[in-house]
Amino acid sequence: MKERQFPRARVDCLSREFSNEVLVYDLQRDVGHCLNSTAAAAWKLCDGNSSPPQIARTLSRQLSTRVDEAVVLLALDQLAAAHLLVEPEVPVERLSRRVALRRIGIAAAVALPLVTSIVAPTPAQAASCVPFNQLCANSGQCCPPLLCVLNRCI
Amino acid sequence: MKKLDRLDWAERLTLSAFGVRAGVRVNVSGLLPRVLPLLPPGWTKSHRVIVERLYSLVVAQGCARAGMRRLHVLYADTMPVARDAALDQVLAALETDLHRYTAEATSDMTFLHAGVVGWQGRAIVFPGRSLSGKTTLVREMLRLGATYYSDEFAVVDDFGLVHPFARPLGIREESSYAQTKYTAEGLGAASGVKPLPMGMAVICKYEAGARWQPASLSQGQGALELLANSFAVRSQPHQTLRRLHNLVRHSVFIKGTRGEAHEAAASILNLSCARERLEAT
Numbered sequence: 001m002k003e004r005q006f007p008r009a010r011v012d013c014l015s016r017e018f019s020n021e022v023l024v025y026d027l028q029r030d031v032g033h034c035l036n037s038t039a040a041a042a043w044k045l046c047d048g049n050s051s052p053p054q055i056a057r058t059l060s061r062q063l064s065t066r067v068d069e070a071v072v073l074l075a076l077d078q079l080a081a082a083h084l085l086v087e088p089e090v091p092v093e094r095l096s097r098r099v100a101l102r103r104i105g106i107a108a109a110v111a112l113p114l115v116t117s118i119v120a121p122t123p124a125q126a127a128s129c130v131p132f133n134q135l136c137a138n139s140g141q142c143c144p145p146l147l148c149v150l151n152r153c154i
Numbered sequence: 155m156k157k158l159d160r161l162d163w164a165e166r167l168t169l170s171a172f173g174v175r176a177g178v179r180v181n182v183s184g185l186l187p188r189v190l191p192l193l194p195p196g197w198t199k200s201h202r203v204i205v206e207r208l209y210s211l212v213v214a215q216g217c218a219r220a221g222m223r224r225l226h227v228l229y230a231d232t233m234p235v236a237r238d239a240a241l242d243q244v245l246a247a248l249e250t251d252l253h254r255y256t257a258e259a260t261s262d263m264t265f266l267h268a269g270v271v272g273w274q275g276r277a278i279v280f281p282g283r284s285l286s287g288k289t290t291l292v293r294e295m296l297r298l299g300a301t302y303y304s305d306e307f308a309v310v311d312d313f314g315l316v317h318p319f320a321r322p323l324g325i326r327e328e329s330s331y332a333q334t335k336y337t338a339e340g341l342g343a344a345s346g347v348k349p350l351p352m353g354m355a356v357i358c359k360y361e362a363g364a365r366w367q368p369a370s371l372s373q374g375q376g377a378l379e380l381l382a383n384s385f386a387v388r389s390q391p392h393q394t395l396r397r398l399h400n401l402v403r404h405s406v407f408i409k410g411t412r413g414e415a416h417e418a419a420a421s422i423l424n425l426s427c428a429r430e431r432l433e434a435t
Contacts, residue, residue, distance in 0.1 A: 036372075122388060127267065
């Protein structure tokens with residue numbers, strides 16, 4: 001349970017700051033994540049030595065406003081779901097978003113943490129599809145709903 | 155490869171584009187001039203012997219026997235890429251495969267799947283998958299006076315500048331997937347030459363009858379949208395992230411669903427002008 005009590009950010013990901021957001025690229029899963037300011041700030045404080053209440057206190061100091069522990073727990077759950085924290089050995093019980101929002105209340109002083117993710121495309125997925133009656137090698141190359149029949153997208 | 159090498163090759167060419175070296179060889183004299191317009195824009199002849207990818211175009215010769223079709227075959231290294239009785243189709247496959255390979259293999263630039271136009275010294279980028287309406291929007295922007303950069307790739311360098319990839323626009327005719335090629339000049343527009351900083355990225359998809367009411371996106375969210383259209387992020391994640399970081403520095407992002415292209419295009423140019431005025435004051 002230590003990992004949950006003292007969450008630790010994965011260090012084998014690439015990250016870049018964009019204003020106050022952070023773009024993280026997971027090299028193992030080929031997934032990109034955008035962490036908004038609150039999620040990014042919480043992620044940076046996941047050093048494996050700080051508990052959620054400690055992270056909330058540090059965040060409060062950094063942002064000069066009170067940050068509820070529920071905000072940190074919500075951030076941790078989103079970060080864990082995105083596999084951006086070192087996986088706990090024992091599965092931890094998650095705080096549901098609804099419960100977290102109820103605890104935070106509607107007048108949170110900071111933006112709610114948000115992690116948006118996309119799976120990085122393969123070159124074939126990123127490329128243009130093959131239009132009607134053009135040559136193809138497989139149906140995956142054809143523009144949907146076309147199929148590759150006798151080497152042509154039909 | 156040895157079997158292919160043993161064939162009698164009439165003409166060959168080694169080219170370099172965006173740092174990628176490729177070779178093309180054909181077994182018929184006089185065919186190479188038809189291949190040249192299909193090569194990536196900005197390609198140069200290379201004198202190196204070793205290439206990263208070698209295309210072999212075997213054109214069927216002689217008379218076909220009754221009931222048999224003679225097929226032209228294109229190989230990329232040893233892999234057959236296209237096989238057809240229509241040479242134009244095989245040449246189109248060569249163009250598609252070579253452009254795609256260049257986008258994937260180059261480490262000099264980062265290729266994003268996007269349409270690009272130049273407007274008042276900035277690039278307006280339309281990232282999106284196939285059939286999202288990029289080319290239609292680019293064509294409409296050209297009609298309104300923008301400069302053509304690409305309808306397929308945003309080519310981003312280390313400084314985050316967008317380079318032209320001004321191949322002819324592949325315009326899909328109404329209610330058809332078939333494409334017709336038009337040059338920018340043929341559409342009355344100029345093609346860009348100078349690399350530009352990105353001023354705006356527009357993430358949109360077409361929906362018949364939709365009203366264009368875009369929302370703004372944060373830089374991080376915008377960068378994530380660009381990442382989702384990046385060719386080589388899996389093989390070159392470090393360079394991709396670094397170049398995206400430089401690309402989005404002075405850019406704004408908008409996202410929405412558009413109806414007809416003319417409405418969205420005019421609104422995008424107005425937004426771009428308003429932003430220029432705001433920055434100038």
